[in-house]
Amino acid sequence: MKSLLNHKFVGNIQVPGDKSITHRALMMASLAEGTSIIKSPLESDDTFRTAETMSQLGVEIIDEEGQITVISPGAENFKTPGEVMYTGNSGTTTRLLMGLISGLGINATIEGDDSIAIRPMDRVSVPLGEMGADISLKKGKYPPIVIKASVLNAIEYKMPVASAQVKSAILFAGLFADGETIIHEEFKSRDHTEIMLEQFGADISVEGLTVKLQGSQTLKPRDVLVPGDISSAAFLMVLAAITEDSDIFIEDVSLNESRSGIIDVFRQMNAEIEVEQTSTEGEAIGNIRVRYSKSLTSYELSGDIIPRLIDEIPVLAVLGAFGSAPSVINDAKELRFKETDRLRAVIDELSKFGIEFEEYDDGFIVHPISEVNLTSNDFKGYHDHRIIMMLMVMAIAAGKDINIDDPSAISISYPEFLKDLENLKQAR
Ligand code: S3P
Numbered sequence: 001m002k003s004l005l006n007h008k009f010v011g012n013i014q015v016p017g018d019k020s021i022t023h024r025a026l027m028m029a030s031l032a033e034g035t036s037i038i039k040s041p042l043e044s045d046d047t048f049r050t051a052e053t054m055s056q057l058g059v060e061i062i063d064e065e066g067q068i069t070v071i072s073p074g075a076e077n078f079k080t081p082g083e084v085m086y087t088g089n090s091g092t093t094t095r096l097l098m099g100l101i102s103g104l105g106i107n108a109t110i111e112g113d114d115s116i117a118i119r120p121m122d123r124v125s126v127p128l129g130e131m132g133a134d135i136s137l138k139k140g141k142y143p144p145i146v147i148k149a150s151v152l153n154a155i156e157y158k159m160p161v162a163s164a165q166v167k168s169a170i171l172f173a174g175l176f177a178d179g180e181t182i183i184h185e186e187f188k189s190r191d192h193t194e195i196m197l198e199q200f201g202a203d204i205s206v207e208g209l210t211v212k213l214q215g216s217q218t219l220k221p222r223d224v225l226v227p228g229d230i231s232s233a234a235f236l237m238v239l240a241a242i243t244e245d246s247d248i249f250i251e252d253v254s255l256n257e258s259r260s261g262i263i264d265v266f267r268q269m270n271a272e273i274e275v276e277q278t279s280t281e282g283e284a285i286g287n288i289r290v291r292y293s294k295s296l297t298s299y300e301l302s303g304d305i306i307p308r309l310i311d312e313i314p315v316l317a318v319l320g321a322f323g324s325a326p327s328v329i330n331d332a333k334e335l336r337f338k339e340t341d342r343l344r345a346v347i348d349e350l351s352k353f354g355i356e357f358e359e360y361d362d363g364f365i366v367h368p369i370s371e372v373n374l375t376s377n378d379f380k381g382y383h384d385h386r387i388i389m390m391l392m393v394m395a396i397a398a399g400k401d402i403n404i405d406d407p408s409a410i411s412i413s414y415p416e417f418l419k420d421l422e423n424l425k426q427a428r
Pocket of ligand 1: 163
């Protein structure tokens with residue numbers, strides 16, 4: 001990382017494929033009998049876990065340069081996995097798979113790494129249980145997740161938390177349930193599952209915050225083009241905004257409304273950002289240009305914008321520190337249940353740069369930093385990709401060569417992060 005300090009970042013770049021969309025494409029292509037090709041997928045630790053679990057069901061997955069071919073025998077010909085389905089660090093794989101396996105009516109055990117072992121799964125097992133799924137969890141809440149074959153009925157469900165993972169698990173199960181599954185959300189969470197189910201031929205409708213899906217459906221194979229991941233782009237966007245003379249043009253990135261809250265924040269903060277939408281069919285796609293922004297102000301975020309930027313909050317804390325006034329985040333308690341407690345991790349680690357925070361149960365106030373004063377050179381990444389990349393962005397902007405205990409977890413979502421930064425760096 002030392003080689004990146006005291007540079008500006010300039011140029012065009014395509015960030016890796018969207019993680020959420022890649023997981024869903026692998027699962028839906030696996031359900032649809034025949035051949036589907038996933039173009040520009042994310043090829044990272046998390047998405048490999050999804051691919052592996054689909055192979056355990058008897059799906060052939062051929063991973064070539066820049067595309068994945070999925071050849072499915074059809075859901076009714078799936079095998080019962082002989083071994084535990086291992087989902088690594090991936091919450092999305094784990095939770096979506098719970099819905100899919102329950103719907104398929106097969107026996108399976110799902111387990112992940114140490115972080116997955118302490119993430120709540122009852123938020124998924126409760127609605128699936130209402131549908132008739134037979135799921136047991138450790139202490140009623142945590143993996144290993146043991147699923148026994150059962151027959152499902154559709155339910156009408158009001159979501160207690162804004163979670164696309166929970167919503168998607170219910171929709172996957174609903175595909176195989178008897179009747180119409182109806183889900184009501186209080187705040188809209190990312191809607192990639194709804195968009196893609198329609199593309200794979202499912203009978204699904206969305207009206208405001210209500211999703212309706214007909215049961216007993218078969219998906220049809222198709223090709224999927226995965227746009228760049230705005231959650232990965234976020235690190236480059238913040239770096240460009242706070243590093244003098246930078247100018248980064250990010251191409252073909254997802255601009256899906258339910259994911260693009262960060263763009264609203266950049267505008268709220270008076271950042272130098274230009275957005276151009278190039279496609280609106282299915283998933284919205286476009287280009288984002290961010291330039292060094294001298295007069296950043298502040299943000300105040302709560303309510304329905306939070307699910308639209310939930311994964312970007314760590315790096316937005318860094319952006320807030322470069323504003324002219326304190327920035328505030330509320331209604332983000334969900335961050336405490338991610339790969340690690342991200343509110344704690346953000347505050348504990350960024351404080352070591354001399355950034356001042358006030359912590360709430362559901363968010364924080366971040367104060368503008370006048371001078372970087374490292375209280376320690378040793379940082380913890382908590383094996384959390386977004387915390388590690390947040391720290392790297394902050395360290396580069398501050399010109400400090402910090403030591404992060406285990407940076408390897410960036411391979412969960414953005415394996416080429418440092419290489420991409422090397423390509424964008426220029427002498428200042
Ligand atoms: C995701 C949904 C979000 C997000 C996660 C990916 C998805 O989690 O934080 O990184 O792909 O559905 P929740 O649904 O738990 O909020």
